[in-house]
Amino acid sequence: MIATLRVDPRAIIGETDPRLFSSFLEHLGRAIYTGIYEPAHTRADEHGFRQDVLTLIRDLNISHVRYPGGNFVSGYDWWDGVGPRDLRPTRLDLAWHSIETNDFGWGEFADWSKIAGTSIMGAVNLGTGTPLQAGELLEYANGVPGTYWSDRRVAHGHRDPWNVNLWCLGNEMDGEWQIGRLSASAYAAKAREAAKIMRRVDDRIELVACGSSTVLQPTFPAWDREVLEGTYEEVDYLSLHRYYEHEGNDQDYLASFVDMDAFIRTITGTVDYVKALKRSRKQINLSFDEWNVWYQTKQEPHPWQQAPHLIEDQYSLLDALVFAGLGMTLLNNADRVKIACLAQLVNAIAPIVTEPGGRVLKQATYHPFRLLSAFGRGLVLSPISDLPRVETRYGDAPVVHASIVLDQDSGMITVFALNIATTPTQLSIDVSPLGLASFAGHVCLDGPELGAVNTFENPDAVVPHRLPCPEGYLSSYAVTLSPCSFHVMRLATRNA
Numbered sequence: 001m002i003a004t005l006r007v008d009p010r011a012i013i014g015e016t017d018p019r020l021f022s023s024f025l026e027h028l029g030r031a032i033y034t035g036i037y038e039p040a041h042t043r044a045d046e047h048g049f050r051q052d053v054l055t056l057i058r059d060l061n062i063s064h065v066r067y068p069g070g071n072f073v074s075g076y077d078w079w080d081g082v083g084p085r086d087l088r089p090t091r092l093d094l095a096w097h098s099i100e101t102n103d104f105g106w107g108e109f110a111d112w113s114k115i116a117g118t119s120i121m122g123a124v125n126l127g128t129g130t131p132l133q134a135g136e137l138l139e140y141a142n143g144v145p146g147t148y149w150s151d152r153r154v155a156h157g158h159r160d161p162w163n164v165n166l167w168c169l170g171n172e173m174d175g176e177w178q179i180g181r182l183s184a185s186a187y188a189a190k191a192r193e194a195a196k197i198m199r200r201v202d203d204r205i206e207l208v209a210c211g212s213s214t215v216l217q218p219t220f221p222a223w224d225r226e227v228l229e230g231t232y233e234e235v236d237y238l239s240l241h242r243y244y245e246h247e248g249n250d251q252d253y254l255a256s257f258v259d260m261d262a263f264i265r266t267i268t269g270t271v272d273y274v275k276a277l278k279r280s281r282k283q284i285n286l287s288f289d290e291w292n293v294w295y296q297t298k299q300e301p302h303p304w305q306q307a308p309h310l311i312e313d314q315y316s317l318l319d320a321l322v323f324a325g326l327g328m329t330l331l332n333n334a335d336r337v338k339i340a341c342l343a344q345l346v347n348a349i350a351p352i353v354t355e356p357g358g359r360v361l362k363q364a365t366y367h368p369f370r371l372l373s374a375f376g377r378g379l380v381l382s383p384i385s386d387l388p389r390v391e392t393r394y395g396d397a398p399v400v401h402a403s404i405v406l407d408q409d410s411g412m413i414t415v416f417a418l419n420i421a422t423t424p425t426q427l428s429i430d431v432s433p434l435g436l437a438s439f440a441g442h443v444c445l446d447g448p449e450l451g452a453v454n455t456f457e458n459p460d461a462v463v464p465h466r467l468p469c470p471e472g473y474l475s476s477y478a479v480t481l482s483p484c485s486f487h488v489m490r491l492a493t494r495n496a
């Protein structure tokens with residue numbers, strides 16, 4: 001099969017916002033406890049944070065980490081998790097059927113974020129919580145000393161405000177699984193009041209309203225329209241969530257990016273419809289604050305337990321390829337998607353897995369995320385292409401899914417390419433609009449076994465490998481993409 005791709009620096013889609021490379025840590029299973037926080041571990045620092053985990057996280061160059069949920073936030077009283085540990089209550093976490101000791105809370109997360117070099121994307125409880133409590137948490141987090149809630153933070157050992165400037169107004173409030181689920185109009189009214197109070201506490205914040213929790217909801221996309229009709233001037237972003245799983249056919253699964261792209265386009269259209277309806281000059285952008293591969297059908301009931309092994313999916317090479325395709329679609333929508341959180345970061349549907357008291361492992365999905373984060377920053381160019389197409393459950397899909405990013409500082413171009421064909425594809429990359437370019441690097445993720453997984457015994461079963469690069473300055477390159485493979489190709493223009 002032959003495919004062609006043209007790299008034209010004038011065909012700009014948009015600039016990647018650093019927040020596209022964000023992630024998510026929820027009080028869920030072992031994400032926090034024995035994930036990032038395990039005081040008794042030999043690699044724990046003086047705060048109890050696992051340094052082996054921190055090292056892997058730092059290498060992902062993550063912008064923001066969303067906290068504390070997720071479904072968890074809709075039943076969470078943030079006040080339970082601050083102040084002296086011996087006074088913190090142990091509670092039933094009704095979202096995940098788990099025991100929450102509250103040993104880890106907002107103060108610990110603020111300390112952890114600083115050490116990890118990440119910023120916080122906070123979430124307030126609009127399930128059982130009230131708009132007033134949302135404002136109190138914000139004052140606790142960002143207030144300067146001298147008022148009630150900021151003084152509580154100081155009394156708890158945190159003198160300096162945390163300056164958390166990005167907040168989710170609740171989580172998946174359309175879901176029947178959500179504690180305190182609301183109708184679209186009731187959610188809009190509650191979110192509006194929370195936004196009013198929160199902005200009065202701190203007018204520097206940006207707010208994300210809950211969009212549909214998934215395209216599979218019967219209320220999608222009417223929910224999104226109704227929520228925005230009630231909050232358009234009060235919020236800055238609308239959230240999107242979507243997880244994919246293998247449902248029988250490899251090529252359909254590999255084409256998941258087609259569905260994600262359609263989802264983003266539908267929501268962009270919905271947002272802009274409300275903008276027109278409101279005669280507003282304001283543009284609402286998108287926060288894809290949960291995306292990943294997740295085998296949801298495999299979930300099983302479990303007893304009440306503290307830090308149970310929950311949704312600890314093991315990811316294969318095939319999952320990592322699907323994941324790469326989704327990440328590339330986020331890049332290709334950089335004009336409207338400004339925030340995207342890989343859900344989640346440690347143990348629960350995560351690229352990083354820990355053993356309690358033991359080792360840490362990079363799952364297969366760790367690698368495409370690291371590559372996208374390392375080379376996906378800059379101006380995203382439209383992948384002008386002539387690509388053979390195949391029919392999939394998500395409709396017509398190109399056999400090669402591509403994203404092109406120009407790093408304006410270095411002049412380097414990165415071509416990401418996912419070959420979803422089960423046979424090799426010849427890709428011709430036309431760089432003539434750049435003049436001449438040289439091939440500066442080629443990394444590939446592929447393998448004979450799509451089901452291969454990384455394990456503690458065999459941690460490098462799925463890792464990217466380098467390929468030889470063509471020599472010299474040329475105006476076009478021919479590359480063979482192996483069957484079912486993800487490629488990161490770096491091109492240097494003559495002046496780079």
Ligand code: AHR
Nearest residue numbers: 026070071072171172343
């Ligand atoms: O990321 C896991 C869960 O998926 C989150 O808690 C929830 O928001 C979504 O349904």
